[in-house]
Structure formats: C-alpha cells, structure tokens
Amino acid sequence: MRIIVPMAGMGKRMRPHTLTVPKPLIPIAGKPIVQRLVEDIAKVCQEPIEEVAFIIGHFGDKVEKDLIAIAESVGAKGTIHYQEEALGTAHAILCAQSALKDKVVVAFADTLFKADFKLDTNADGTIWVQRVEDPRPFGVIKINENNEITDFVEKPQEFVSDMAIIGIYYFRDGEYLRNELQYLLDNDIKDKGEFQLTNALENMKNKGTRFIPAVITEWLDCGNKNATVYTNQRYLEYIKDEEGLVAASAKLENTVIIPPVYIGENAQIKNSVVGPFVSIGNNTTLDNSVVSNSIIQENTVLKNGNVSNSMLGNFVVYEGRQSDLSLGDYNTLKD
Incomplete structure (x- = not known):
C-alpha cells in the first residue's frame, strides 16, 4: 500500500501562518496536519504502508526532512516529488509517477477526518465522502441500489446528492490510475483550465471500474484560522485520554x-x-x-x-x- 499526498499549494487562505511553513505542517494537537492525515489513513488501511509520496513545491531541506520523518513514523519510506506549476489535481498526482503502482491512497493534505470503517482493499476504487447539509460548494457522488458510484457532480446548484467528496481516494491499481491521468495530459483534456482527477475517475468508471463510497464520521477542514482552531479542538477531544x-x-x-x-x-x-x-x-x-x-x-x-x-x-x-x-x-x- 502506498499513500500519495499532493501538498504543493501555497495555502493563501492561511496566511500569515503559511509565509514560512507550508499549511500541512501547521500543528494540530501537537502534530503537523499532514502527519495526522497519514496516521489516520494508516489506521483504516488493512495492510502495511510501504511508501508515502509527498508532492510539494520547493519548500526547502528542513521541510523535506520533516516529511520523510512523518513517513518513517508509520513504518514507510518517504519520497519527495515536485510540482513545478499548478496545473490541477490530475497533474499533481502524476508528479509522483514512480509511486503510482500497486494499491494507492491519494489524499489531499488540506483536510482531516475521523472514520470507523476498515478500507476494503478488494474494491476497484473507493471515494471517501461525508454527508453535508448544503452540497452546493462541493463535488458530490450519486450511487445506485448496489452502493456503486454512478456519477460525479461538481458543485451542483440543484440537489442531486448530499454525499460530498472529501479529497481522499483509494485505487487498487495504481498503474491504471497513472495511465488514465497521463491520457488527460496527452490529450489536453481540461476542466476550468486544469487537469482534473474527476475527469480520470469518470473515464475509469465508463470503462467498468467499480467505485464505492466510504462514508466518514467527521470531516475536519484546515482551510483558514477559525477552521484550524476548531479542528485542533476536535482532535484534543479525540485524544484526551492519551498519555503524554x-x-x-x-x-x-x-x-x-x-x-x-x-x-x-x-x-x-x-x-x-x-x-x-x-x-x-x-x-x-x-x-x-x-x-x-x-x-x-x-x-x-x-x-x-x-x-x-x-x-x-x-x-x-x-x-x-x-x-x-x-x-x-x-x-x-x-x-
């Protein structure tokens, strides 16, 4: 199992706190956001984590060493990959081509979660979702009676589903995902001027890939100061009985x-x-x-x-x- 973490964004909504460190390294209850994310994914996976691939900008040697240490904390090898230009989610993931093999979890590093399920690694793919009151600001999924995802809908202005995509995805075949992402770039297939993961998901679904939802119990945002303070509160509530x-x-x-x-x-x-x-x-x-x-x-x-x-x-x-x-x-x- 590999985890790929795109985190090359500038974190502008979190300034001034992101002027000297990238947003995913801001601490939540004593650990960086990205470390909390990696640890929580490792808990729901039923297999050892072999590699954690971080896709970053040029953040400096100290940040890279910190990220390698985070991977090692879950028993994995850490690798660093660079996104030189912000060209969309599909392009970002493809920057870690060498890690796109075998079973892969892709997790964007601006969100945290709590879940009470174990990941079904036999599924073709799993999209992690949270039920929300107002789905209009989010990408959502539609499912059929067999609990299979039938549609991906970006920011629906009329109600189609309340199951919002939180930005964490599992793929049983990393090479297949890599090929679908490369197809978008090779054919200049963009949405809103960028290469989007959702386009690859739609293509994979149309070819017969069976995606299922994994519904989390809580979705925690770290997009601005107030949201990050609230996330810190929730994590302290989760871990309040831990020693140290x-x-x-x-x-x-x-x-x-x-x-x-x-x-x-x-x-x-x-x-x-x-x-x-x-x-x-x-x-x-x-x-x-x-x-x-x-x-x-x-x-x-x-x-x-x-x-x-x-x-x-x-x-x-x-x-x-x-x-x-x-x-x-x-x-x-x-x-």
Missing part, C-alpha cells in the same frame, strides 16, 4: 490546566490558566495569561494575554489584552 499530552519537560508554576490540552517540550507556563482546547508548542513561554481554544506554536512568548479562538505562529512575542488573534511567525505585538 503534557510533556514531562514542561515547567508549570502556579498554573491551572483545564483539559484537554497539549503542551510541548520545555514549555514554561506560570501564573496562567490554560485550556480547554489549547495546543502549546515546544519552548513556548506563557506568563500571567489566560488561553483557551487556541493554537500557540513553538518558541513563542505570551505575556499578560487573555487569548481565545486564536493562532499564534512560531517566534511570536505578544504582550497585551484579550483578543481574537491570527499572528504569523516572527511577529511582535505589544498593547
């Missing part, structure tokens, strides 16, 4: 912790109230502050703050008052 959410090296002085929280290595917190639903990165300092429902990344200093529903990046210095914040890396703010 407060690092042994963290120093807490005259501080109240309201679980669930994550506190990283060598964090220093004094005269503060932290929680619920707070993630604090390594080497971060809090003094005389109240923090709830927020993400504070590494090497940041927060003094005299009353912070809720906020994200503070790395190497931030903030001294101030109650706020709803979205501060990127290396900012300094004093009230």
